[in-house]
Amino acid sequence: MKKVTFLTASAFILNSLATDSIAQTPARHQGNKPNVVVIMSDDQGWGDFSITGNTNIETPHIDSLAHSGARFENFYVAPVSSPTRAELLTGRYHPHSNVYGTSEGGERMDLDETTIAEIFQSTGYETGVFGKWHNGMQYPYHPNARGFDEFYGFASGHWGHYFSPMLEHNGRLVQGDGYITNDLTEKAMQFMEKNRNKPFFLYVPYNTPHNPLQVPDRWWDKFEDKSLNMRHRDPEKENLRFTKAVLAMCENIDWNVGRLMGKVDKLGLKSNTIVVYLGDNGPQSWRWNGGMKGRKGSTDEGGIRSPLFISWHNVIPQKTKVDKIAGVIDLLPTLTDLAGIRAETNKPVEGVSLEPLLFHNENSQEEIKALRGETGLRLDNILSDNEDLWKDRLLFSYWRGSASVRSQKYRLDDEGKLYNITKDRGQYYDISEENPAIANRLEDTLRKWKEAMTEEINKNSRLFPIGHPDFKYTQLPARDGEAHGNIVRSRRSPNCSFYTNWKETADKITWDVEVLSEGDYQVDIYYTCPEKDLGSTIELSFASSELTGKITQAHDPPLHGKERIDRWEYYVKTFMPMDMGTIHLEEGKGTLTLKARNIPGDQAMDFRLLMFKSVDN
Numbered sequence: 202m203k204k205v206t207f208l209t210a211s212a213f214i215l216n217s218l219a220t221d222s223i224a225q226t227p228a229r230h231q232g233n234k235p236n237v238v239v240i241m242s243d244d245q246g247w248g249d250f251s252i253t254g255n256t257n258i259e260t261p262h263i264d265s266l267a268h269s270g271a272r273f274e275n276f277y278v279a280p281v282s283s284p285t286r287a288e289l290l291t292g293r294y295h296p297h298s299n300v301y302g303t304s305e306g307g308e309r310m311d312l313d314e315t316t317i318a319e320i321f322q323s324t325g326y327e328t329g330v331f332g333k334w335h336n337g338m339q340y341p342y343h344p345n346a347r348g349f350d351e352f353y354g355f356a357s358g359h360w361g362h363y364f365s366p367m368l369e370h371n372g373r374l375v376q377g378d379g380y381i382t383n384d385l386t387e388k389a390m391q392f393m394e395k396n397r398n399k400p401f402f403l404y405v406p407y408n409t410p411h412n413p414l415q416v417p418d419r420w421w422d423k424f425e426d427k428s429l430n431m432r433h434r435d436p437e438k439e440n441l442r443f444t445k446a447v448l449a450m451c452e453n454i455d456w457n458v459g460r461l462m463g464k465v466d467k468l469g470l471k472s473n474t475i476v477v478y479l480g481d482n483g484p485q486s487w488r489w490n491g492g493m494k495g496r497k498g499s500t501d502e503g504g505i506r507s508p509l510f511i512s513w514h515n516v517i518p519q520k521t522k523v524d525k526i527a528g529v530i531d532l533l534p535t536l537t538d539l540a541g542i543r544a545e546t547n548k549p550v551e552g553v554s555l556e557p558l559l560f561h562n563e564n565s566q567e568e569i570k571a572l573r574g575e576t577g578l579r580l581d582n583i584l585s586d587n588e589d590l591w592k593d594r595l596l597f598s599y600w601r602g603s604a605s606v607r608s609q610k611y612r613l614d615d616e617g618k619l620y621n622i623t624k625d626r627g628q629y630y631d632i633s634e635e636n637p638a639i640a641n642r643l644e645d646t647l648r649k650w651k652e653a654m655t656e657e658i659n660k661n662s663r664l665f666p667i668g669h670p671d672f673k674y675t676q677l678p679a680r681d682g683e684a685h686g687n688i689v690r691s692r693r694s695p696n697c698s699f700y701t702n703w704k705e706t707a708d709k710i711t712w713d714v715e716v717l718s719e720g721d722y723q724v725d726i727y728y729t730c731p732e733k734d735l736g737s738t739i740e741l742s743f744a745s746s747e748l749t750g751k752i753t754q755a756h757d758p759p760l761h762g763k764e765r766i767d768r769w770e771y772y773v774k775t776f777m778p779m780d781m782g783t784i785h786l787e788e789g790k791g792t793l794t795l796k797a798r799n800i801p802g803d804q805a806m807d808f809r810l811l812m813f814k815s816v817d818n
Contacts, residue, residue: 234400235513235540236393236474237321238461239532241289241404242454243282243333243411246484247506248431248491249451255489257429258448262459263510266478270512271521271559275622277607278482278507278529280498280600282358283308283335285481285529286406290316290336290347292533292550296599296654299662300336303358304680304695306663309337310347315546317533318348321402324542329396330354331389332406338681339665340672345371349404353388357680358696360408361773362762363415372674374778374812380417382409382450386457390464397468405461410450412485413771414764420449420456421765431489434627438487446765447486471514475539477532480507494628500598500605500615501628511559513539523558526609528596531555553594595643597650604654606647613643664715664790668722673818675722677793678810682710691807697773703805709796710808716743719788721816724748726795727776727809731757734802741811743786743793750781752806776809783816 248255252264252272279285283303284295291298291314298310310316318328329351330344338356340346353370360366363381367374378384389405409416424445433439458478465474483504484490485497495501509527511517530552537544538554596607603615612620612628619633619640633640667675680695686708690698700710724741732755741748760772797805 233473234324234326236401236403236465236470237326237477237536237540238403238465238474239289239405239477239536240458240461240479241286241332241406242451242478242480243406243408244447244482244485244497245410245451245454245480246488246490246496246503247480247493247508248489249410249447249480249484250508253491253508255431257427257431257444257489258451260451260455262455262462263478265462266458266476266510266512267508267520269514269519270476270510270517271523273509273511273523273527273555275524275526275607275609276479276507276509276528277505277526277596277598278480280482280500280504280598280603282333282411282481284600286334286336287314288529289532290314290318291548292317292530292546292552293548294530294551294597294599294654296657297548297551299658301658301660303335306665306681307660308335308358309342309663311663312341313547315548316348317536318344318402318404320348320533320537320542320544320546321540322348322350325400327351327392327396327399327401328404329389329392329401330404330406331385331392332404333358333360333408333411334406338678339667339675340372340669341666343372343672345672346669351392354385354406355408356676357678359411359694359771361413361697361771363409363413367776369676372672372676374676380453382407382453382457386460389461393464393468393470397470406481407454407457409454410447410485412764413762414443414446414450414766415762416446416449416453416765420453421446423452424449429489433487433489434492435487440486440766442766443486444488447484447488449765472516474513475536476510476512477536478508478510479529479532482507492627498600500600500603502612502622502626505598511535517559521559523555525558526594526596526607527555527558528552595646597647597654599651599654604647604651606643606650608643611639611643613640613647617644619643664713667714667716667793667813668718668720668786668815670718670818673815675813676810677712677714677813679710679808682712682795685709685711691773692771697771699774699776700808701804703797703808704800704803706797706800708805709794711795712793713790714743714793715790716786716788718815719786720818721783721785722813723783723816724781725778725812725814726750726781727778727812728752728806729756729758729774729776729809730806731755731802734800734804734806736799736801737805738798739781739795739805740798741781741784741793741795743784744789744791746785746787748781748784749798750779752779754779774807774809776807778812 250260287295287300298314301307330349332354334356344352365377368377483497493503495503534554538556618631620628687704756777758775762772
């Protein structure tokens, strides 16, 4: 194990991931280890808060985190969900951990990565995650294998229904209780209550305001007939009803943040709890976002700028405002630093501790100098002011071939256009011709960084594991399978989809898997089937093992998931499990196949997932 190395992004290019240790600065707390609560919203843009200037919305509880602590004005995440979550967990740019997609296995972090939860867990913290994981479903990619003692939520990229949906608790499928954001909050508060006398690391990755646009009437009623004064910079692109639904969901998040903070206070933990709030990417729709260019999926400002609020009662000075650029990769070193933990990771951390920026005093400046002195790495004066040791930093952004780089003053986009972000946050004016030296240097650095990152992505290196000896459950959803013949997905996006149109015995669904432990596994298949189509015999096979089951019980629920706008994109069904029996699986790699031996009706079934439960574990 190497000591965690707090490298700047520019240090990665200039020093090829040097691994020298850097001493941690002293912890700011006194007495007990501080608790840590990290709250992340999903598709909530920088502009979806009243504190950032949006008069369409009121977010007093989230705003209070900024007022009571620090607010970062130039904080950046990845363009989409799973990469941001991987960077938060590892302190490293997501291509390092082979996160190249948002579904079908591309969202998984390599197993040799060390997570922030593992670090806190190793030092005696109770760890819990309540919400959207999105970094791997099957153990050992599962959150219970990545440092979290407790997991309640879903591991997929998005969920199709928000009112009492099927969720997961430590690998076991369970029924949710009410509106999902409220339910996740309730379970997170129970975790705090249970561990009130122990230090805990609590991660609450909400899955709203991500689509589907479902929100209880209590919040929707406020916005349904409301006039919106703040609009997208190109108003004709904006769907106002969509925006209203998102804003209603954001106010629901704020209410739940208030509940979480109220619980912290009620438990007497306020003075010993660090609270962090951020989003995972830019907004998923065209709506007011401070006039910035781009939205979710973009490497421009609008796609990657996020709020970051860090509060620690009576420790971090109130209303601290930080203008220096920072990124989600910085949270691992920052939080371990604040907690006084000397972290160890398998691979070098690229983020830097932001602790000195939270405390404006002479000691902080000495800490900055010590940090820079250890790395010995700087860009030359073409990009920075020597008198400000934080201006020489670069932050990189990448998604699906598009990349950009941000210095304290500039952003160079994927097309080689240069913008002075301090004067032109909306990226209207390309100044590359007037500043060729700066543009060329940034372009060269970005090219080298991008080449180094993309070399590490291997889309075919990992199979879907079944039967890890340390875990009882393995879930194989339709999302991770491949359909053959007539079978099609219920929607284009694989996450939370199901397979339908299974009409012929030649049709099949396959998974490329690796059985990690030989043994017997009880298998449930989650299906729907109308009365008229009963009778299909389903076969599951792997290597020389086969298991068959007959569909004898009708289950034909309607599609549900009505949104606040008129569309069917995310509609789902309630699937019922059928016990197929027990199959013996030998250790090894191969293809798991699900097919029908006979189909007496119009189709075999609609298929959602397979659940394997180890009989021996």
